[in-house]
Amino acid sequence: MRKISRHTANGGDNHPIISIDPSFLPDDASPLLVFVNSRSGGQLGGYLTSQLKQNLNPLQVVDLHKTDPKFALRLFSNLPKLRIMVCGGDGTVAWILQALEELVEIDPKPPVGILPLGTGNDLARVLGWGGGYYNDLVSELLVQIQEAHPAVLDRWEVGIIPADPEGPPPSPKKRRRHRPGTETLVFQNYLGIGVDAQAALRFHRTRNIRPHLFFSATTNKILYGLFGARDFVEHSCAGMNQHVHVIADGVRRDLPPETEGIILLNINSFAGGVRMWEGGDGHGNSSMQDGMVDVVVVFGALHLGQLNWGVDKPVRICQARDVKVIVEKGFPMHVDGEPWEQPACTIDIKLRNKALMLRRTADASGMTVKKMADTLEWARKHEIISNDQREMIMNEAYRRAESDRSSGSQPHSRSASLGNLFDRHMRAKSGSSIEDFY
CATH class of the missing domain: 2.60.200.40 (Tumour Suppressor Smad4)
Known part of the structure; x- marks a missing residue:
């Protein structure tokens, strides 16, 4: 996102207004907004803030003890396929989810991934992000966030x-x-x-x-x-x-x-x-x-x-x-x-x-869900299906993927199940099959 254009204009309150022009983004871009709780995990929060700003545009990295998350969420809300990464504990994740809920003008909500800091981190664990940050390369973590697939959280x-x-x-x-x-x-x-x-x-x-x-x-x-x-x-x-x-x-x-x-x-x-x-x-x-x-x-x-x-x-x-x-x-x-x-x-x-989260992709099932989500978003964008149809299909896909994960199904059978689901819904809704979208 270093090439994102930004400009300022004077608003009525005489404060500069920063805006991001999404037309500068390539069609396949998946922009990322990172929130860091700099007080989580001892000194790790501050260290991560520094490392993230070296890998991203500093505008993308928000220290929650300096900036209201709602300001950043509004700033990035017009970017298509936006993803969010929260660096902190489960309480920090709850903070961001609540901010997203209160910003009713942001619809649909961007999915939220987690880089866990501190102790506990039970939500991060069930989403595949582990219980803590262990000095992993920041560049690798950013790749994992981009490869993660959506999941629904009550x-x-x-x-x-x-x-x-x-x-x-x-x-x-x-x-x-x-x-x-x-x-x-x-x-x-x-x-x-x-x-x-x-x-x-x-x-x-x-x-x-x-x-x-x-x-x-x-x-x-x-x-x-x-x-x-x-x-x-x-x-x-x-x-x-x-x-x-x-x-x-x-x-x-x-x-x-x-x-x-x-x-x-x-x-x-x-x-x-x-x-x-x-x-x-x-x-x-x-x-x-x-x-x-x-x-x-x-x-x-x-x-x-x-x-x-x-x-x-x-x-x-x-x-x-x-x-x-x-x-x-x-x-x-x-x-x-x-x-x-x-x-x-x-x-x-x-x-x-329900909140939309990001689950770390660790097997073929996760990759299938990610491809399905990307394809459904493409279909919605081109008005092949409605937003309601997209959400209905994806919610069922998330449910099946989670059920397969709990029951220990093999990755191949999971992928086949999800593929059949996608094909059946797309034939019913648009008269097309999954192969028609590749």
Whole structure:
């Protein structure tokens, strides 16, 4: 993008307005906009900012601690086939997804890839980007982003109705969305009530008081483990089944008496890569785009530790599209690892919208999805199919690719399945077959 022309003009507020002329881009260009959380991953955020600016036009690299992401998103919104890369943790990704949602004038939304910094990074893991940045060549990472294929991610709305309407709002201020009598939060990864949120809350409070103790990812993991170990003895969330009630798709679900934590998962990665859901025995596979959350419970801090060590599994409760949780006394909670102490309340969880992400292409199936997405975009651009038809076909393709990945299908059979899907839809919608587009 170094050849992109940009010019300035004086707006009515006497501030320079930068604009990008898309006519300078070649037809096959796929421009990239990078957001960097320069405070993530110790010194890595600042280092990456420098390296990225050496490989891209500096206009393409946005330090989130210096520039509002909405400004950059508006600036690049007129570029066709725009892709976004977020360098940071899952919280940084959520920040950008929320900014995209609020910019209603940007439609369709560009897909978002991740270069993970810091610890955890569960969303990056399920999208194939790994758990962290390990001094990989920036030029190679940029190639991987360009070769990545689209994937759909559900985003969930959490409505919290306090039992005491006069009480102070306890949840994270930066995620609060006001509605009369209700707090609304959004999560992409998971929501936790009980013992896992207790460890996160203790970690969060101590880091705010003694930030000098949290100087590396390794130290952070050790301290987090110590905060969790404290509950081995205390069992601060024991008796949860007597005070917390789960109603999933209108059906009340009984919780085991040993329950000390309830976790609602949108993705099958928790606490830095722990798989929390396995299909079978009447349960479907986990999916980040099926409009359902996976509900599991854990039996305390020791059980959580065993999950991290891979020697035990959580207890599956159900999968549901609509969940209500009635909390009759205060418990710690968190959304995507951001904790708070929540007084008695009623929580309603429902699908909010879907985000378009980028999954790292690592096999033939991923390459097939990418080619299909490119071809469908070409067909939409030339008015062979409508935007609604494009989205319908691609959503089904993403679903099939994810289902094949979960069931362990061989790459060849995956590609054939997706190719048949494309051919069938294109014949039905336009009278053409897949070969006609090559």
